[in-house]
Amino acid sequence: MKQSYSGLVKAIIFDWAGTTVDHGSLAPVRVLQQLFAKRGVPISEAQARRDMGVLKKDHIRKILFEPSVAAKWRDAVGHTPTEADVESLFANFVPLQLECLVKYSVVIDGVAETVARLRKRGIKIGSTTGYTRAMLDMVLQPAAAQGYQPDCAITPDDVGAGRPHPWMIFANAIHLKVEPLEAIVKVGDTPVDIEEGLRAGVWTIGVARTGNMVGLSAEDFSALAPAQQASRLESARTLLAAAGAHEVIDAVANCERALDAIEARIRHGERP
Template identity: 85%
Template sequence: MKQSYSGPVRAVILDWAGTTVDHGSLAPVRVLQQVFAKRGVLISEEEARRDMGVLKIDHIRKILLGSGVSARWRDVVKHDPTEADVESLFANFVPLQLECLVKYSTVIDGVAAAVGRIRKRGIKIGSTTGYTRAMLEMILQPAAAQGYAPHCAITPDDVGAGRPFPWMIFANAIRLRVEPLEAIVKIGDTPVDIEEGLRAGVWAIGVARTGNMIGLSAEDFAALAPAVQAGRLENARNALLAAGAHKVIDAVADCESAIDAIEVRIHKGERP
């Protein structure tokens, strides 16, 4: 019989855009809108954000096949969207995204310090992303220069598929040499981050303020009226909880208390 795990959290696996870098997850949205606009099809920010977190070619496919965008595509391009269109849009997306990433690679306030503190607790740091390997490579060095460098950084390219499949989390566990899975916490800012964690059998923490659910830079969010801030935060928290998050925090800077709460649940015999 497998012995019940009651030890501490051994690894935290963090998302990138909107969670550790690029407050508001702005880079993918701006480029997606630009790529579609070049074909004469305008997409809203809501349409660009709806499926954020999945591998970027899958993201483009979901946008293109959505009812509103596909109808606009037919009006402009004069044929139903095809897989060839998806691949063509993705081919246009990649160089623009690579060009944009360094501009939006600023580490979110509080991330480096919080990660440094949890590393001192003996917790290993991994990461997953919807970016390709080439895209992530554009972020790793600038992030490290700002004080954030995970022990492990896995992309969909490394495992054959992106979220919501759990393969990137499994690859992190292997490379970090961490087990059991219930000793791992996944932290991310989108519902598909949460789904990735749940499908992997790990704990999942949602990030409400800095990521895709609100979609604003730190400055733009700070400029909102307090009541508007509160309303947007409540909506973001509720969406992440509805996705199955075990805890929701506003930012990675707040993650230590959430990790502590999960450790209490582990000690009580609870499982993700």
């Protein structure tokens, strides 16, 4: 006999950079640009951001084999890119990323307070990331000191593959002891976050302003003219909605109204 379901959200699984920490998802971008520049192959911020959210080695691979970057690599290094180059770049990436993570990984305004309110609603807090375990471990303690500590923090290293595969979400569900999957909401700032959630069969919320799609620190975003802010936000919201997000918000601090909307949809018979 199928277990009845009240329609309440039981767990939220947050992304890290651009969602709960590192407003604008700056740490990975800065390091990726530095990494390629050191090999004589400068990349744009747009190229560094395009595949944000996937496991970092996969991210490096996608950048390196992009045709325009591959051509620059051939000219600078003397051969077309290979998997050995991916491994070499990733080996150089890790210490650079570890060095800058704590500097950039400040908890985004409103996250700690919002998570405290969610817990009062009986909601468990999980997380997934494109960072390796060593990288995430550098972020966990500073985040906790700033008031944000999820109940579960899963990395691709823990499950054998990163996004868009759903394995990290399944591991969260097991660790948090939450079922059914439709009682879970995935919150993230990139299209691949949304794809991860959809593949797992959970609800998804896209985060526009604080994340990779806008790509600015809080200070830099505030310095934009209102029309520029509106344009950037509209573009980010459109891209996240097009990726299949069930709801789109500007920041984690706005997620409670989105959760209310999702619970209303569940009670009306909708499923993710």
